[in-house]
Amino acid sequence: MTNAEGSSRQRALDEEQAYVDTAYAALDRQRAGYTDRLREIRAQSGQESAGALSERDSFATHYEDNLIRLRNVENRLVLGRLDLQGGHLEHIGRIGLKNEEQDIILLDWRAPQAEPFYRATAVHPGDVVRRRHIQTRLREVTAVEDELLDSDSSADDGLNLTGEAALMAAMSQSRDGKMTDIVATIQAEQDRIIRDDLGGVLVVQGGPGTGKTAVALHRAAYLLYANREHLSRSGILVIGPSPVFLRYIDQVLPALGESDVVSTTIEGLLPGVRVTASDSAEAAEVKGRLVWRDICRRAVRELLERPLASTVRFTIDGVAVRLTPQDVDAAQRRARRGGRTHNEARDTYARQLVELLAQQVAEGRELSLADNEWIVGDVAASVDARREINLRWLPSSPTQLLERLLDSPALLASIAPQLSESDLAAIARPKGSGFTAADIAILDEMAEYLGPFQDNFERRQRAAAEARNAELSQYVAQTMSAMNLGGGIVSEAALTERMADTGTAQTLAERAAADRSWTYGHVVVDEAQELSPMQWEMLIRRCPSRSMTLVGDLDQRPAGAPRDGWKELLGRLGDRLREEPLTISYRTPATVLNAAGRTLAASGKPVRDVRAARDLPGSLETERTTTEERDAAVVTAVKRLCRELDAEAGSGGTLGVIAPRRRVAAIGDTLAAAPELAEWSLDRDGNEVSSRIHVLDPLQAKGLEYDVVVLVEPQEILADGPGHLYVAMTRPTRKLFIVHTGELPEGLAETEDASGSRKADPRIRKA
Template sequence: MPAEIMPDVLTAERAHLAAAREALRRMREHAASLSADMAADWVSRKYLEALLDQRVAALADHPDTPLFFGRLDRDAEQARESPDDEPGASRESGDPDEGAGLPMIYVGRRHVHDDGGDRRPLVLDWRAPVCRAFYQAGPADTMGWRLRRRFGFHGGELTAFEDEPLDAPVHTSALLTAEIERPRTGPMRDIVATIQPEQDVIVRADLGRTVCVQGAPGTGKTAVGLHRAAYLLFTHRERLARSGVLIVGPNRAFLAYISSVLPALGEVRVDQATVDDLLGAPTGAEPAGASAVKGDARMAEVLRKALWRHIRKPEEGLVYTSGVAKYRVADHEVREIAAGLRGTTRYAAGRDMFAQRLAHRILVQMERRGGAPDDRVQDQVVRSRPMKALLEAVWPKVTPEIVLHGLLADADTLHAAARGVLTDEEQAAILWPKPPRSHRSAKWTAADRALLDELADLIERTRSLGHLVVDEAQDLSAMQLRSLGRRCAAGSATVLGDIAQGTTPWSARSWDEVLGHLGQEGEVTELAVGFRVPGSVLDFAAGLLPHIASGLAAPRSLRPGTGALTVRRTDALEEDAADTARGLLELEGTVGLIVPDAAVLAYSVALAAAGVEHGVLDTESTGEDERLQVVPATLAKGLEFDHVVVAEPAAIAAAEERGLARLYVVLTRAVTSLTVLHAEPLPDQLPAAPHA
């Protein structure tokens, strides 16, 4: 309903927005005034100070972000049946009954209440149970509500509204469409105002469920995963505050791109990391064939065998002296204890249990001789020199680095551990041709880091988180997925990706495979309707699907995108790309110039020569200070730009083993327009497109 037709309504809504902002300011001032001095000790005071700081940060008001984006009006009959003072109705954010008795609610990014005695809610957090109706209610089920109102904003200023009777046929919302198509500036923003019903079902999935989302480009799978994390933190705050939530992305540029989403929703206690952050940055490189073997799930068995081979048969028993008395545990008894523990627990725990059981045998002998030893005596036996010597001889202390160095540096050790698991050719592929002198001088590759993490867990248990969000999961090796699975072994996960966008040599061919390596049982939900990528662009890129993921249906877009695709052949690629990018900068929104990795410098130089300001993405920088960014093809995944220029698709496709999948990723980064420039013929797998 256009605002100019009902100016009084718009004025009233603006007044409510002003009142809500003022109430939020008072809530933040109150939180800032609280003191941690009441804490009983220094540690408690520091902990309380951190909590108060987080509370103040969560209540920050962002002037350019609307405090609420929607409203629900209840049926008059329903309102009479559920009065404001309904028994049990709560006014505290996050309570199940929040807003249940209100005839009208405003839906926004966080809870805001006035400071009266009843703490009347002015805005309800979109994650509150009652707000589910804003996303799900419709003619089939109005869920007790009569009207849905959407608001239009420019910056933080309320400019328009649109009413949708919930018992009427569904119509396309102009405000919703405008919000989806709004030009992109800076990092990814939240999508709370535009969450679709099928996305909302995923977002509100129970904490105990692992959800896997197969999402075509532009379907919002990353945003859905982030919003599910925000929803779970809201619904299970105390539990997840103890166990933790972690977002894992493909690279630092991607994490920087999504870094603003959760803080904008008031969630400031979520860690974000890449696989390298978790497992350790690689310091070496190796052929793709070696990495593929090391990334295979069979390596877990090889590592298990290699670790437990460090336990050796004792050549002699244990002799413990106390005063003039000597106590002995015969060598066959030592072998019996070691054999009983070998492989039944973590290596380090088994070593401790081995020492304790030997010490217990000594204590039994002491008791038989009339002594009365206690736990202190047993500890003395465990710490004694003879015990330490026996432990080192039979069950030595090891580190992951020691075990992996011994495995990869010695052909006999590798063959003994890999016999019946890896072929001779596979063993030869991972054996170091020139072994480093020790584990301290080894240059560990990315694949090695996952093996080290597997060994670390075999030695000592990895701590599990409450919830893990993994994006671009299809690109992770089986061993990397096992590493992540250990970090949610006692929790759940949200697994995001697109099989068609798998670009590594070990990319998964199915989500059952991914979930199996993670050790999680989950449901696979497919998002095939795109909201961001224009239809003409998506159709062009989808021509590659039969060659990279034949089992997937072609995605479709809700936006036709007429005129969004331009394909042009040129003999001056770099100069033409610079001119095209300069012209696109005259339009609203961001521009991404995606080029083969080896050509990044050449295109940057061409832009500089043309006087075009730009940033260059690398693994540590997003270049987000500039509207135009030069993007290496291998870093384009997960990013999006209003306008994209792709230079030389054939070179991108030829640069790696799964180059066609990489090209599919690159061609689907555009929100408004895609310009493809090429000097070489386009790959045959691309459909014919009209050339400019």
């Protein structure tokens, strides 16, 4: 670097440091403002009414939420700068900020004016003369990278990476077990997806490392910004493939300043039900079929709403009464006409029969029922009457009904002619066995027909809560008017919802997560290729508008891609989809990515086109060993690779040991018992994302990434499904080390020349 270049670089650093200082000063002023308001709210007298206390808590929570949001954007607040024609400058940041004169000094990265920062190219620069990427550490500017966009350029080949130096630096960073946002390095093809319209079903098809997950999360943040009024009362639901994955991504949206998002797995969508058992692949497939919609409906109608076979007679208060099949049928038909769920309609059914029997008792005693309502109470208390009425309309919870069906294949067969004997055998299990992930969608379907299952105490509580909420909106409006609040700070509707029913302040995400019937404004699904038809029904129910962002990779399905692609896979969602591809892998070195693609193609599953943004020397190694020496080889490899990580990344960096599912526990035991690995932390159950070493199977590894992966017995993983091996091979950002006892899968260590002849890939090392 010449003296002139060094001087120019320092001037740029000093210039941006001054601007960064100004931006942080504005951020500090906002924080101080919210802190002062919060202090004032908390200092108010504690002698208010219960309603006033609840209202005060809601305002306090609102200010606390904003303080948390502002703290979360502390790191890398300023992202870059646009130099526009005419000399105008725009700085881009995580959130929008104004100075004391209320002039905008920092554009939110999601604002329309910030779009050229991610989209402008040398061929299509628009009004952009120069794009500057600003790198910071804490509040100090550490580097700037300038791109001069020459409108006379006609070249438009290659990868066209935006902010290439910043992007390469981000790709080379060691992993720490948590996903970070990509807001500073979003690429043009990613930005187009992030800013796409809210409506309809957007499918993002992308190979490993193309940034699908990051794009989906940044799209969620963008939609909350661009559609604030629409989404502020409904929120966004994010579905991930596993709890490990959710822990991996849990810092991304807060760092983008958003919190009105519920993140869960598909099996976490049903409050109060925990998955404690697992299914075979065959059982999971059976339970995922759409025929369960009809089975659930028939189960409720035919097993719980039963006809009376013949007239029954009994005595109430010394009077002989009777209940006929026609009486029961009429009461059932009347209850169904109301359109209410089974458990909710039961009151209508029971009340009609109680009144009918009470009229018989009144006539038998020559009394007027209107003047002697105590007779209704006597009928309701009659053991005989309660038995006969209840048996024809049994209350039930979804869990009770499903356990009953799975415990009795004969009973299930009577209402499910669509299931074969082998289907019934695959899913049969005794009561008390626990519920599986595939059960959740069936339970959710049953809940639609059954409705809430409540005892008398719960019914009284619910009625009281509804009465309180009916008075709440007027109270909040009056209070906000008296306090002169609401002008964009917080809405009447938001406060009413926070205070409603609970008596304490709750975030939208907390309320939505606890409510099975909550409908979201938008749903984001990661690893969407894994969901069953019944699981898609769960999501359609929670988003009737069908506004969804679905990201995944059909090549990573164990069974491979369906013939008609996403349209076939998504069923009745398929008629509204628009598909956008991501074609550049920013994670996996080219040597590893190409080997994974060849292996998948050799298994009869041609892979979609994905190009790696970079390659690294020595990124793929293989070691053949014996069955007896396999564990020792894994330990030795892990030790050597951890040492290499220590040298390159200090205490940073992660290593994943991915093995066939049946071997994970034993390999975990081996690594935990190895004294030579004691200096590095080990995670065996996905709970310690900050550990150096992680042991998991390919299914658990979906959506995750590690600096280094030790892959054990790829041939066995291939036998479980080509998609599983493709997932396992494409998790590393630096190196894939394969330990195997048999032959490597076809295509893994070979490449083809122009004539189609196979030869060993010279870039693959053998240990």
